[in-house]
Amino acid sequence: xxxxxxxxxxxxxxxxxxxxxxxxxxxxxxxxxxxxxxxxxxxxxxxxxxxxxxxxxxxxxxxxxxxxxxxxxxxxxxxxxxxxxxxxxxxxxxxxxxxxxxxxxxxxxxxxxxxxxxxxxxxxxxxxxxxxxxxxxxxxxxxxxxxxxxxxxxxxxxxxxxxxxxxxxxxxxxxxxxxxxxxxxxxxxxxxxxxxxxxxxxxxxxxxxxxxxxxxxxxxxxxxxxxxxxxxxxxxxxxxxxxxxxxxxxxxxxxxxxxxxxxxxxxxxxxxxxxxxxxxxxxxxxxxxxxxxxx
Amino acid sequence: xxxxxxxxxxxxxxxxxxxxxxxxxxxxxxxxxxxxxxxxxxxxxxxxxxxxxxxxxxxxxxxxxxxxxxxxxxxxxxxxxxxxxxxxxxxxxxxxxxxxxxxxxxxxxxxxxxxxxxxxxxxxxxxxxxxxxx
Numbered sequence: 118x119x120x121x122x123x124x125x126x127x128x129x130x131x132x133x134x135x136x137x138x139x140x141x142x143x144x145x146x147x148x149x150x151x152x153x154x155x156x157x158x159x160x161x162x163x164x165x166x167x168x169x170x171x172x173x174x175x176x177x178x179x180x181x182x183x184x185x186x187x188x189x190x191x192x193x194x195x196x197x198x199x200x201x202x203x204x205x206x207x208x209x210x211x212x213x214x215x216x217x218x219x220x221x222x223x224x225x226x227x228x229x230x231x232x233x234x235x236x237x238x239x240x241x242x243x244x245x246x247x248x249x250x251x252x253x254x255x256x257x258x259x260x261x262x263x264x265x266x267x268x269x270x271x272x273x274x275x276x277x278x279x280x281x282x283x284x285x286x287x288x289x290x291x292x293x294x295x296x297x298x299x300x301x302x303x304x305x306x307x308x309x310x311x312x313x314x315x316x317x318x319x320x321x322x323x324x325x326x327x328x329x330x331x332x333x334x335x336x337x338x339x340x341x342x343x344x345x346x347x348x349x350x351x352x353x354x355x356x357x358x359x360x361x362x363x364x365x366x367x368x369x370x371x372x373x374x375x376x377x378x379x380x381x382x383x384x385x386x387x388x389x390x391x392x393x394x395x396x397x398x399x400x401x402x403x404x405x406x407x408x409x410x411x412x
Numbered sequence: 413x414x415x416x417x418x419x420x421x422x423x424x425x426x427x428x429x430x431x432x433x434x435x436x437x438x439x440x441x442x443x444x445x446x447x448x449x450x451x452x453x454x455x456x457x458x459x460x461x462x463x464x465x466x467x468x469x470x471x472x473x474x475x476x477x478x479x480x481x482x483x484x485x486x487x488x489x490x491x492x493x494x495x496x497x498x499x500x501x502x503x504x505x506x507x508x509x510x511x512x513x514x515x516x517x518x519x520x521x522x523x524x525x526x527x528x529x530x531x532x533x534x535x536x537x538x539x540x541x542x543x544x545x546x
């Protein structure tokens with residue numbers, strides 16, 4: 118059995134850890150509340166922008182526009198594919214960062230010409246450590262996603278796409294389906310592909326006429342696509358941030374629970390050790406006294 | 413049967429600004445203001461920062477909106493814009509300051525990207541100031 122002193126130091130260290138995990142749990146749960154609110158504000162926009170774009174695309178069979186150019190003449194092995202990977206800024210969030218990074222690596226292994234764009238400190242240090250070059254750095258933290266960051270990011274990517282430096286662009290983020298299911302998701306953002314958008318509710322599709330573009334397809338698309346990209350990136354960042362907080366909260370809750378269970382066990386063995394030490398001492402005293410008496 | 417109203421949705425990343433019926437709508441489109449009545453032909457258009465007005469039950473409401481786009485159907489109009497504010501929500505002092513800032517930035521040498529950002533900021537500030545005056 119471990120000595121009393123050993124157990125005591127062990128208890129102390131577990132208590133310290135418990136303090137930290139518990140504090141992190143509280144912080145992430147309050148952050149989560151904030152992030153949830155933002156998410157619920159953004160979600161209708163995100164959802165609407167998706168259905169609207171899909172609606173528009175399904176109603177205009179052929180759009181000849183630079184954002185819709187799939188560049189079919191470029192063979193798969195020479196296609197330059199950009200990945201925006203959204204990770205957290207800190208670890209200790211369960212499998213959150215790991216899952217998205219694993220997905221990014223799998224994806225990158227499949228495409229010979231891949232370019233990496235990373236949001237979040239964890240992803241940055243992970244890829245730098247592995248010696249995988251990061252092509253575009255959005256030197257932003259993943260915290261407090263806001264629209265102007267999304268705008269800056271979408272501008273950079275659009276420019277790269279239009280200059281022919283990228284042929285396809287995906288965003289990899291963690292989708293929060295509900296608080297127990299966080300799913301890493303890859304979403305194609307450029308070029309715009311009508312096939313990516315699923316056909317949705319029939320009731321809105323009752324107008325079989327093609328829509329008119331005022332003043333022209335080009336003018337509308339030139340404004341609509343950047344707005345769409347901005348919206349999608351913003352939505353992805355908010356979704357990821359919310360997932361991160363959720364993952365951290367769950368992880369910290371379970372580690373706090375584990376620490377408490379461990380403390381209980383340690384306390385028990387500490388008390389046992391103390392009791393047995395006392396018993397031993399008494400036995401020794403009594404034994405000593407009896408020896409003195411019989412003398 | 414002629415429709416007398418259509419369903420209007422004005423949505424921004426921050427909130428759902430207005431969802432409900434409307435009898436008429438005037439939006440700041442790229443090439444000038446555009447009026448919409450029920451039964452409009454299906455149109456997709458882009459929106460510039462500016463003033464938007466909609467009529468419901470004989471009352472005209474106005475709002476300031478940022479850039480975005482609109483999808484118009486005979487009985488349904490959806491507007492996705494960067495921001496939308498009621499006239500009483502507009503902070504004139506802030507808009508004034510933003511306008512000065514943007515003008516100052518435009519005077520300085522800057523990249524094309526920055527130039528566009530300043531122009532957009534100026535347009536937003538001007539739109540806010542225009543409608544906040546009433």
